[in-house]
Amino acid sequence: MYPLVRQSHVIPRTLAFYSRQIDLCLSSKSVKPTKIVHAQLIKVGLNSHTFLGNRCLELYTRYSCLDNILKAFGDITRKNIISWNICLKGVLKNGHDELAHSLFEEMPERDVVSWNSIFSWYTSCDHSDIAWVRFRQMLHTGVKPSAYTFSILISMVSYSLHGKELHGGMIKSGLIRSNVVLGNSLIDMYSKLGIINYAYGVFLTMDNLDMISWNSMIIGYSKCGCGELALSQFSLMRSSGYPSDEFTCSAVITCCTTLRNLEKGKQIFALCIKVGFLCNSIISSAIIDLFSKCNRLELSVQLFNDLNRWDSVVCNSMISSYTSHGIGENALKLLVRMLRANIRPTEFTLCSVLSSISGIPVEQGTQIHSMVIKSGFEKDYIVGSSIVDMYSKVGLIDCAIIFFASMSLRDIISWNTMIMGLVHNGRSAEALKTFMNLCKSGLPPDRISFAGVLLACSCGGFIDEGTAIFSKMECSYGVKPCYEHYATLVDMLCQAGRFNEALEVTKRIPQLRESTIWGTLLHACLGHGDVRLAEKVAERLLELEPQLSLPYIVLAHIYEMRGQWEDIVRVRETMKRNIATKVGGRSWIVLKGQLYTFMAEQLHHHASKEIYSVLELLALDKNEITATEFSETDVD
Incomplete structure (x- = not known):
């Protein structure tokens, strides 16, 4: 066995020599020099020395x-707090983690460094509670927290009470006024x-x-909705x-x-140009x-x-802009330009493009x-949900179902997208089954x-299932019913x-x-035959939307069923005075990659004259209308 050297008899020159050897190991990228020096310490019996062992x-x-x-720690005879x-x-x-927890409990004494280490571990494991x-335990033992202690704990604050408690501790310790980093952390936390x-x-x-x-203050105002x-x-x-x-x-x-x-x-744009941002x-x-x-x-x-x-980043922003304005073909063209420029699309790129697919060819x-x-x-939650949504929007619901089934991991957005897709494609029973799954x-x-599931029950006629699900929303799942849930339930019961x-x-x-529920009730009044109730609902509906024609039409029909001819005339005259011209609808078609948009009584397209000429010839050929009905004034 190697002779043990007492720490009090270690020659200072020997201590300095091995300390310099350890300093040289700091510049190495390998652990091998450290093991060599450690082996020399073991050989001469200095591995048990506190200072060299700590190094x-x-x-x-x-x-x-x-x-x-663990070997070096075990060899140290007189372990101090640094060890x-x-x-x-x-x-x-x-x-x-478990070994560290046991080691922390065995420590004969703990200083602020010990507590900071364990706090950092809790931060990495998200064990804020x-x-x-532990923080209160540290204060109870009389250890004074440092600025680093507060900075660690601030990052774990999720309740205002904890944040205010930390803030009070900083004020008491006198750190808050002079420490800019802590002050900035507090601003961000609040x-x-x-x-x-x-x-x-x-x-x-x-x-x-x-x-x-x-x-921090500007961003804080922005996140809290205080833009001004x-x-x-x-x-x-x-x-x-x-x-x-x-x-x-x-x-x-x-x-x-x-x-x-x-x-x-x-103005900010001009500033960015000026300073080169x-x-x-x-x-x-x-x-x-x-x-x-x-x-x-x-x-x-x-x-x-x-x-x-x-x-x-820039291309994603532009693609998102095209998508939000309904110009899906431009978003796709930009994606092609990105690929040609060797710019790899991100998840956000693909999600934005997928959301615009409904206005462009399915291929x-x-x-x-x-x-x-x-x-x-493909395994990304958001991208997967976008694919399901894309297939659902274009009517390929079976493709959406197959892809959804192939997803190894699904979040709540994926499930909701599938449920809504099934509902909008007339698969109410499958939507209800998906919700159960x-x-x-x-x-x-x-x-x-x-x-989604209430809408499925309403469209599919699953009244009992829908009312049962609605009754369990808050008590079983903690989801408080919103207006949309009540509206669907009312429509379901009226049906x-x-x-x-x-x-x-x-x-x-x-x-x-909102007028939606009152409109649903008014439709129900049509089958119920209660004139007074229909008048009351119609009056309420007109208060919300004076330009709506539905109340007049329903009332006129109810009066006609009951033979109240004078009331019919009164309602129709009132309707003529109060109702403005109805806004026209729109339809579109894609031919050879070109999108053609048709408005009611108007056509928006550069070849509108040619299209109207062809329609005129077709109409004349069928003897349905005359050529004079197609005048230049109809062309945009």
């Missing part, structure tokens, strides 16, 4: 060598909790402010002499987009989105074409599906799930002739101001 522990922790960490802290850090870094228990006035209070009490402080205050804060930031960066401009542009404030957005993809895409949301798509297109370089939708498979995004899967249904029950349901609807 070896530190190196092994850096390389995540758990076995060596325990380094070992705890190394065990946690290797992901051995345990962290708060903003996420929606307590924006507390965030502004922290902002006002800070002795020192930096750009992050201003940005965010713009005012930005103006104050500029007037106070603080320069703005890309994060500032991005946040302010987002505020302008939310507020639909195009003029203010143009347009080369930033986030800024460029935000401005494209601003113009699009403010109904200035032509400005979005102009900016997009003027940009010197493209990337997926292109299947091509996008193939691209999804080749890109490896959702409940069996262990995933709790949400508001949209119930809206079944359960008119009195439908009237009772209307009394439970809070602030019934």
